[in-house]
Amino acid sequence: MKIAIIAATGMAGRAVxxxxxxxxxxxTAFVRNRKKAIKLLGAGxxxxxxxxxxxxxxxxxxDVVINAFADHENPINNLDALAHLIRIGRGLKTRFVFxxxxxxxxxxxxxxxxxxxxxxxxxxxxxxEPRYGVDELYLLQHDDERLNWTAVSPQQEFVDGPKSxxxxxxxxxxxxxxxxxxxxxxxxxTAILNEVEEPRFLGQRFTIGDK
Amino acid sequence: MKIAIIAATGMAGRAVxxxxxxxxxxxTAFVRNRKKAIKLLGAGxxxxxxxxxxxxxxxxxxDVVINAFADHENPINNLDALAHLIRIGRGLKTRFVFxxxxxxxxxxxxxxxxxxxxxxxxxxxxxxEPRYGVDELYLLQHDDERLNWTAVSPQQEFVDGPKSxxxxxxxxxxxxxxxxxxxxxxxxxTAILNEVEEPRFLGQRFTIGDK
Numbered sequence: 396m397k398i399a400i401i402a403a404t405g406m407a408g409r410a411v412x413x414x415x416x417x418x419x420x421x422x423t424a425f426v427r428n429r430k431k432a433i434k435l436l437g438a439g440x441x442x443x444x445x446x447x448x449x450x451x452x453x454x455x456x457x458d459v460v461i462n463a464f465a466d467h468e469n470p471i472n473n474l475d476a477l478a479h480l481i482r483i484g485r486g487l488k489t490r491f492v493f494x495x496x497x498x499x500x501x502x503x504x505x506x507x508x509x510x511x512x513x514x515x516x517x518x519x520x521x522x523x524e525p526r527y528g529v530d531e532l533y534l535l536q537h538d539d540e541r542l543n544w545t546a547v548s549p550q551q552e553f554v555d556g557p558k559s560x561x562x563x564x565x566x567x568x569x570x571x572x573x574x575x576x577x578x579x580x581x582x583x584x585t586a587i588l589n590e591v592e593e594p595r596f597l598g599q600r601f602t603i604g605d606k
Numbered sequence: 607m608k609i610a611i612i613a614a615t616g617m618a619g620r621a622v623x624x625x626x627x628x629x630x631x632x633x634t635a636f637v638r639n640r641k642k643a644i645k646l647l648g649a650g651x652x653x654x655x656x657x658x659x660x661x662x663x664x665x666x667x668x669d670v671v672i673n674a675f676a677d678h679e680n681p682i683n684n685l686d687a688l689a690h691l692i693r694i695g696r697g698l699k700t701r702f703v704f705x706x707x708x709x710x711x712x713x714x715x716x717x718x719x720x721x722x723x724x725x726x727x728x729x730x731x732x733x734x735e736p737r738y739g740v741d742e743l744y745l746l747q748h749d750d751e752r753l754n755w756t757a758v759s760p761q762q763e764f765v766d767g768p769k770s771x772x773x774x775x776x777x778x779x780x781x782x783x784x785x786x787x788x789x790x791x792x793x794x795x796t797a798i799l800n801e802v803e804e805p806r807f808l809g810q811r812f813t814i815g816d817k
Contacts (some may be wrong), residue, residue, distance in 0.1 A: 447693075469751075471696070471749070471751040475689070475692075475693040478686070478689035478690075478693070479689075479690075479693070481686075482658075482686040482689070482690070485682070526748070527748075530745075530748055533744070534741075537737070537741055538682070540682040
């Protein structure tokens with residue numbers, strides 16, 4: 396398949412890129428810094444564009460666009476970038492896979508993780524990223540305007556690591572054998588490529604956790 | 607003041623344009639069709655740009671940008687356009703005034719107008735516009751990223767008509783002397799220009815109704 400990856404040099408993007416290449420897909424990476432991309436990913440098909448420079452015409456050739464963009468310093472950019480991609484993606488045959496955060500998932504006690512986070516003291520320095528992640532899912536779920544989308548949430552701990560075995564869920568955190576909510580970048584990448592090849596969650600969000 | 611009006615040829619835009627000109631402001635209109643603009647507004651300062659073609663650099667010179675854009679046929683464009691303006695407007699000194707819909711206001715019985723609308727039968731053909739209007743307010747109210755904004759809601763009936771006397775409120779529909787919720791384009795324009803000249807609702811939504 397023809398797959399585009401946005402922000403392929405980040406933690407999630409690198410893992411998804413590698414998995415897609417390993418499976419023999421025709422992969423193009425949208426990157427801001429070509430040198431950095433070559434250093435991190437090796438030789439490949441790179442298009443130098445920031446996310447807001449990407450227009451519909453740049454995406455029509457792809458079967459799937461995977462958005463791995465995540466701005467931890469200015470997390471409002473995550474919401475803005477999603478809104479931009481939603482707008483340009485409407486009416487395209489291209490399918491979009493958005494990697495969101497975990498805060499929009501429910502905990503064992505049925506409380507939204509974000510709601511718990513938002514009540515913690517001294518959260519000013521980090522609460523915006525989960526907050527805008529919740530808003531991203533809201534935008535997607537409120538949108539039924541011809542956008543072909545799937546969203547993916549990781550777990551509370553989303554760490555760089557190899558693939559092992561994973562499980563999927565819908566709207567609740569997943570707890571691994573050690574009782575904790577975590578997922579590696581390798582497992583996220585494997586699950587996303589499986590979803591790309593055999594869609595199960597069209598127009599839906601699902602979550603991936605280590606077993 | 608230097609004022610830009612987006613979509614100055616629509617019902618609300620025309621009234622706001624006229625009021626701003628009458629008060630002696632330096633007004634620029636962003637329009638898609640220059641001939642139509644001249645026909646409807648007379649000679650003036652027009653910039654031919656669709657809303658998505660407007661970039662931050664096109665707005666920095668203005669004290670205030672008033673967005674009167676409303677797409678009744680494809681109302682998702684109202685939400686997309688708002689998201690676009692929010693993104694490019696962040697960090698600018700320019701103040702933004704967004705004209706939203708009335709569905710995000712509460713009725714006398716304390717129910718959100720949209721909630722009542724959404725339960726009416728056979729609403730498929732028109733429910734999206736109020737729905738995305740509610741989402742527009744949600745986006746603005748969730749956004750505290752250096753955007754200088756004020757939003758304006760009209761009333762249940764928003765009709766072309768001259769200025770008379772008006773009242774303002776916050777989050778509830780306003781009922782005129784005849785017991786109905788309505789506002790003219792002339793009153794909306796007057797109230798918006800009053801707000802532009804003497805800000806009372808920075809970072810807030812307010813509503814305007816005929817007395």
